[in-house]
Amino acid sequence: METIPMASVSPQRSELRKKVIESIATTMDLxxxxxSFGQLYGIMYFEDRPMTLEEMKDYMxxxxxxxxxxxxxxxxxxxxxxxxxxxxxxxxxxxxxxxFRTFRNFFGAKLQREVDVMLGSIREVVPELSEIVLSEExxxxxxxxxxxxxxKMRHAEQYYVWLQGxxxxxxxxxxxxxxxx
Numbered sequence: 456m457e458t459i460p461m462a463s464v465s466p467q468r469s470e471l472r473k474k475v476i477e478s479i480a481t482t483m484d485l486x487x488x489x490x491s492f493g494q495l496y497g498i499m500y501f502e503d504r505p506m507t508l509e510e511m512k513d514y515m516x517x518x519x520x521x522x523x524x525x526x527x528x529x530x531x532x533x534x535x536x537x538x539x540x541x542x543x544x545x546x547x548x549x550x551x552x553x554x555f556r557t558f559r560n561f562f563g564a565k566l567q568r569e570v571d572v573m574l575g576s577i578r579e580v581v582p583e584l585s586e587i588v589l590s591e592e593x594x595x596x597x598x599x600x601x602x603x604x605x606x607k608m609r610h611a612e613q614y615y616v617w618l619q620g621x622x623x624x625x626x627x628x629x630x631x632x633x634x635x636x
Contacts, residue, residue: 496534505542
């Protein structure tokens with residue numbers, strides 16, 4: 456990452472910011488976000504003004520297509536937002552600086568996708584497994600194995616129903632559970 460040309464930032468503060476920006480990128484990389492996208496988020500996190508795609512491209516020294524992909528990815532994760540007003544007919548973007556909100560948005564979306572995929576699959580196969588179990592044409596061994604699979608699916612479904620409740624509370628801002636829940 457090159458020197459960050461932020462206005463009115465001393466060289467010492469610039470170096471300190473670079474350390475934090477690199478840490479943001481590293482931690483985001485742990486969760487499957489491209490390292491350079493994490494750097495971009497870190498740069499925007501410290502900016503006190505909206506940035507255009509062109510400015511971001513210059514900061515990051517990235518191609519326009521890669522920068523567009525980075526911005527689309529960060530926007531979908533609600534880590535940055537496109538503003539309604541334009542500057543010189545160019546879209547402007549600003550980073551979400553509330554780490555609690557960023558956590559809720561990012562992990563809420565990832566977990567919701569997992570819940571949707573898994574519950575959809577489980578709820579699709581359970582009726583078919585049930586038919587195998589109930590069919591008179593099913594052998595005893597096949598019935599026993601289908602019952603085992605059915606039991607696993609019911610257990611998994613309980614987990615994903617619980618996870619859906621967690622996601623709902625996380626996205627609602629209530630990620631801290633009271634005793635007994």
